[in-house]
Amino acid sequence: MHHETPTLYGVLAEFGSADELVEACKRVKAAGYEKVEAYSPLPLPEVGHALGHTTKLSSLIFCGGMTGALTGFGMQTWISVIDYPLNVGGRPFFSWPSFIVITFEMTVLFSALTAVIGMIALNGLPQPYHPLFNSAAFERASRNRFFLCIEAADPRFDLAEAKKVLASTQPLLVEEVPH
Amino acid sequence: MQAAKDPAVQEHHALAGDRQDLPVIAPGHTLSSITDKITSIVLRRDTPLAWAASLAFASTGLFFLAISIAWLLAKGTGVWGINNEVGWGFAIINFVWWIGIGHAGTLISAILLLLNQQWRTSINRAAEAMTLFAVACAGMFPLLHVGRPWLAFWLFPIPNTMGVWPQFRSPLLWDVFAVSTYATVSALFWFTGLIPDLATLRDQAKHIWAKRAFGMLALGWRGAAKHWERYEVAYLILAGLSTPLVVSVHTVVSFDFAVSIVPGWHATILPPYFVAGAIYSGFAMVLTLMIPLRSVYGLKDFITDRHLNNMAKVMLATGLIVAYGYVMEAFYAWYSGAPYELAMINNRMFGDAWKSYWALILFNVLIPQLLWFRKVRLNPVTLFMISIVVNIGMWLERYVIVVTSLERDFMPSAWADYYPTKWDVMLYVGTVGFFFFAFFLFIRFLPVIAVFEMRTLVPARDPSAKKGVGATTSSNKEGAHP
Numbered sequence: 001m002h003h004e005t006p007t008l009y010g011v012l013a014e015f016g017s018a019d020e021l022v023e024a025c026k027r028v029k030a031a032g033y034e035k036v037e038a039y040s041p042l043p044l045p046e047v048g049h050a051l052g053h054t055t056k057l058s059s060l061i062f063c064g065g066m067t068g069a070l071t072g073f074g075m076q077t078w079i080s081v082i083d084y085p086l087n088v089g090g091r092p093f094f095s096w097p098s099f100i101v102i103t104f105e106m107t108v109l110f111s112a113l114t115a116v117i118g119m120i121a122l123n124g125l126p127q128p129y130h131p132l133f134n135s136a137a138f139e140r141a142s143r144n145r146f147f148l149c150i151e152a153a154d155p156r157f158d159l160a161e162a163k164k165v166l167a168s169t170q171p172l173l174v175e176e177v178p179h
Numbered sequence: 180m181q182a183a184k185d186p187a188v189q190e191h192h193a194l195a196g197d198r199q200d201l202p203v204i205a206p207g208h209t210l211s212s213i214t215d216k217i218t219s220i221v222l223r224r225d226t227p228l229a230w231a232a233s234l235a236f237a238s239t240g241l242f243f244l245a246i247s248i249a250w251l252l253a254k255g256t257g258v259w260g261i262n263n264e265v266g267w268g269f270a271i272i273n274f275v276w277w278i279g280i281g282h283a284g285t286l287i288s289a290i291l292l293l294l295n296q297q298w299r300t301s302i303n304r305a306a307e308a309m310t311l312f313a314v315a316c317a318g319m320f321p322l323l324h325v326g327r328p329w330l331a332f333w334l335f336p337i338p339n340t341m342g343v344w345p346q347f348r349s350p351l352l353w354d355v356f357a358v359s360t361y362a363t364v365s366a367l368f369w370f371t372g373l374i375p376d377l378a379t380l381r382d383q384a385k386h387i388w389a390k391r392a393f394g395m396l397a398l399g400w401r402g403a404a405k406h407w408e409r410y411e412v413a414y415l416i417l418a419g420l421s422t423p424l425v426v427s428v429h430t431v432v433s434f435d436f437a438v439s440i441v442p443g444w445h446a447t448i449l450p451p452y453f454v455a456g457a458i459y460s461g462f463a464m465v466l467t468l469m470i471p472l473r474s475v476y477g478l479k480d481f482i483t484d485r486h487l488n489n490m491a492k493v494m495l496a497t498g499l500i501v502a503y504g505y506v507m508e509a510f511y512a513w514y515s516g517a518p519y520e521l522a523m524i525n526n527r528m529f530g531d532a533w534k535s536y537w538a539l540i541l542f543n544v545l546i547p548q549l550l551w552f553r554k555v556r557l558n559p560v561t562l563f564m565i566s567i568v569v570n571i572g573m574w575l576e577r578y579v580i581v582v583t584s585l586e587r588d589f590m591p592s593a594w595a596d597y598y599p600t601k602w603d604v605m606l607y608v609g610t611v612g613f614f615f616f617a618f619f620l621f622i623r624f625l626p627v628i629a630v631f632e633m634r635t636l637v638p639a640r641d642p643s644a645k646k647g648v649g650a651t652t653s654s655n656k657e658g659a660h661p
Contacts, residue, residue, distance in 0.1 A: 041402060055412055079347065086346070115417050125400065142402055
């Protein structure tokens with residue numbers, strides 16, 4: 001048992017519906033497991049709630065957007081007022097209303113880049129290899145089935161115990177996933 | 180979303196008549212049937228002959244594009260019909276036309292998402308692809324119009340050798356930022372939407388190279404709950420960002436005209452009227468693409484009559500806003516009492532280009548009124564023909580705005596006529612070819628409908644999964660299931 005632990009990623013259970021997955025998530029969390037993750041072919045907010053997931057991506061995007069706004073406005077102001085003041089039709093050098101459009105565009109650009117790059121990076125992607133891809137059953141996670149994995153890295157992890165908890169949730173399949 | 184599946188709610192919708200009696204997805208579909216149906220278009224090994232023929236036909240347009248660009252670069256913009264007075268011509272007409280077409284894709288994917296319109300789900304992917312290719316076509320025109328595209332970096336905020344920067348008080352520079360941001364954000368939105376579907380293709384593909392290619396593009400997506408959580412946040416915020424962005428882009432395009440003092444351009448109605456016109460022409464193009472697509476690929480289960488009906492209604496509504504714009508243009512000219520404005524509208528309606536003006540009124544205002552009839556909206560043939568008519572009408576609108584205003588401005592000594600040359604026409608045909616070429620490639624190599632979003636329209640359950648049948652506890656490291 002002990003010598004196997006390092007090569008084991010976790011125990012995976014397969015379900016036929018989102019409701020069963022949510023139920024199983026609650027039961028596994030109640031059993032005290034922390035390193036648990038669910039996998040589904042469509043976004044299921046209930047599962048995230050059941051597992052207690054939260055994300056700070058939106059605050060990150062806000063910071064990205066503010067950076068864009070300051071960059072856009074600052075760049076135009078610095079260029080038009082300090083670096084090369086140019087008299088255009090007698091307008092003041094600091095003609096801020098004409099800087100609004102580019103400031104807005106830069107805000108959107110920076111926020112969107114932060115949203116996508118942030119989402120990918122926080123999710124740890126790109127990740128060409130993941131132990132779960134060793135499971136043939138897991139191919140169905142992007143089609144029509146729902147999966148729950150108790151990871152071996154969980155401090156409470158015990159193979160027999162984990163299998164027992166997952167089996168009690170009436171899955172279609174329980175299997176060990178090697179590293 | 181859950182509420183719509185409730186039988187009581189469905190019954191209520193059925194009673195509400197026209198609005199809800201057409202389903203957004205044909206009954207009887209499951210998670211797997213949706214997945215298989217949409218991915219099979221990409222994963223089938225035999226390439227349909229009709230597709231190859233269409234691609235070949237569109238690629239003749241690419242040939243025209245290459246020739247006309249090569250000739251332009253060799254000879255300069257003098258090969259076009261533009262002259263000192265009419266400096267904009269086809270290049271700007273086509274730029275505005277293409278970018279307007281792109282706006283419907285963003286409207287469908289972003290604004291309808293925020294408004295929680297379920298019917299957007301089966302058309303957003305293809306509409307976003309349309310946006311991307313239309314913006315690519317649009318971008319070519321200003322780039323080539325500068326004459327020496329390899330110096331286009333002069334538009335970027337980089338000082339020249341004398342330390343002078345681009346002019347930030349000019350709408351033309353605003354346009355550079357607006358359009359490049361729009362292109363970038365549209366591409367990000369599209370790719371983000373594709374990631375889970377690329378993972379599905381990776382898992383469904385049988386061929387090793389298909390598996391590898393889709394695996395690479397999917398970035399290792401595995402549908403983890405934590406990933407979905409961030410994904411949903413990112414996607415929703417992208418939609419929230421794209422919504423004001425799309426409005427700003429065509430507003431800035433209209434500033435290119437409205438901030439000038441040319442009669443016929445210098446009007447406060449231009450921004451809203453341009454935005455409505457963009458959405459109008461864009462929905463026309465979505466219909467032009469979707470109506471053949473859904474019959475050729477048998478996607479009528481997913482792109483239902485409900486979609487055609489709704490898109491036709493959006494077209495009718497935006498068409499009426501555009502019609503209001505035409506009326507206001509004439510009213511402003513009359514009410515201002517300014518002789519140049521009056522001369523401008525008089526020239527548009529009764530001058531040399533009167534045929535274009537009245538043709539656009541016929542195409543954009545009169546014929547689309549047929550969409551008031553449900554029979555017309557639900558008949559794919561009539562709807563397709565109206566969409567073509569609107570595409571042409573919106574092109575004519577930009578022609579009238581750009582050309583007639585410049586041909587006859589303040590001083591008769593500065594009047595001139597504009598005639599496009601064959602190179603103008605060839606470049607335009609070339610971009611149309613490029614657009615369809617790219618779209619055909621997209622149909623073959625990427626899922627035309629967002630698979631994971633379609634899954635949210637059916638119960639999240641696999642009806643074929645039977646308890647106990649596959650329930651084996653296995654320690655087989657290769658996985659017990661075939």
